[in-house]
Amino acid sequence: MIEFDFGVVLAQWPMLAHGLVLTVALTLASAVLGTALGIACAWARLHGGRALRSATSAYVEAVRNTPFIIQLFFIFFGLPSLGIRLSVEVACVLAMVLNLGAYACEIVRAGLQATPKGQLEAAMSLALTPWQTFSRVVLPPALARIWPALVSQIIIVMLGSAVCGQISAEELSQAANLISSRTFRSFESYILVTLVYLALAMALRQCLNWVGPRFIFTSR
């Protein structure tokens, strides 16, 4: 008969709280930087010169066709042999930004390409510069179109940060691992952390759905 004991696991809450803070911090940093990178890459794939276009698509294909954990290990264990030594947190953010950037690039590009031709012609007839056209006419409605897909991708990256524990980042799943190896209460530890992730993902979705229309793109 299995007996549950959540008490000993809950007693370790400072560790869990610490992990939660790091997971949220990693997610916020990589969501902001990764989305910016994604937009830049989407622009580069559509409007950049030939060299820039092929460099961007090489990056996007490399990231989208390799596992996240391998990218993370490459940055943390591989780069030092080239003399680049990053701290655990920086390595995690870099891996998450590069990962989100590649997926966001394709999502944003879909939004940009769906811009009706008439809007571009209208912008041109108003003598807007290419930059004004992109930043004022094309991008905001494109972001509005792809926002739900982008939010899902950000949540996937947040959940993917669980892997960062593998390079000793003390995020949420690492905290759960530590608690389970200290209390020998693995079931309770993982149930608890599952609920925390679930709550976190739902809160993040609500939050981004609220922030998007108000600050990122202004819906009509």
Added chain:
Amino acid sequence: MKFKLVSSLVSLVTTAVLTVATPAQADDSLNAVLAKKSIALGVASDFPPYGFMGPDFKLTGVDVATAQLIADKLGVKAEFVPVSTPNRIPYLQTKKIDLIVSALGKNPEREKVIDFTIAYAPFFQAVFGPKALNIKSFDDLAGKSIAVTRGTIQDDMLQKVAPPTLKIQRFEDDSTTVAAFISQQTQLLATGAAVAAAAVQKNPQVQAEYKLLLKDSPNFIGVRKGETALLTKVNEILRAAKADGTLEQYSQKWLGRGTGVLPE
């Protein structure tokens, strides 16, 4: 957790089966070995630096050297039988081997089913680091970073003895822990002697050496219960080898550290 359960189950079953299946042994192994002019020695073949396959496909290591020494002193041929951690005690009990020389630790459960000689080699959990780093005591660890495998004895020990400013970075398995140290993501490494020796051997560029002891759990040779004549003879050989420095030399050669005080 799972492993713990399985291993305790295995030892429980082994104990139960063996106490039932093997009544008092006849004390005749030493004579049998001398008559046959060969002794069957259970050694590990995949556990450097204790028992492992050398580049020339011959078994080598501290255990293999010690086992060879015993055979030589008995004046018989050494017949090496590769054993694994779960099967070595059953092999001894069923007379497939005469001695276990495979990084065997002594504990009360095992003492119920087999006899132990005196200790012949150290086995230890320790802190390792580059030669350039001066670490003489646990206080010297302050402000440094160290890689350790999560939930191991080393992890627990570090938490107890290390200064709070030591940055303990925990990884999921030995190979990731070692990778973090080898790629110099951490300054130090806390692990078992076997893992560290293999890591240092394969990555000579890091210039790693033994720094501080975390926990000692020396190795003993296992003998079938009741084989007092063989046990006494092996103990004689081991004491002589201890006195003339042979065991010390083996330890220095493979573990990079002296035997220290080995328990009788």
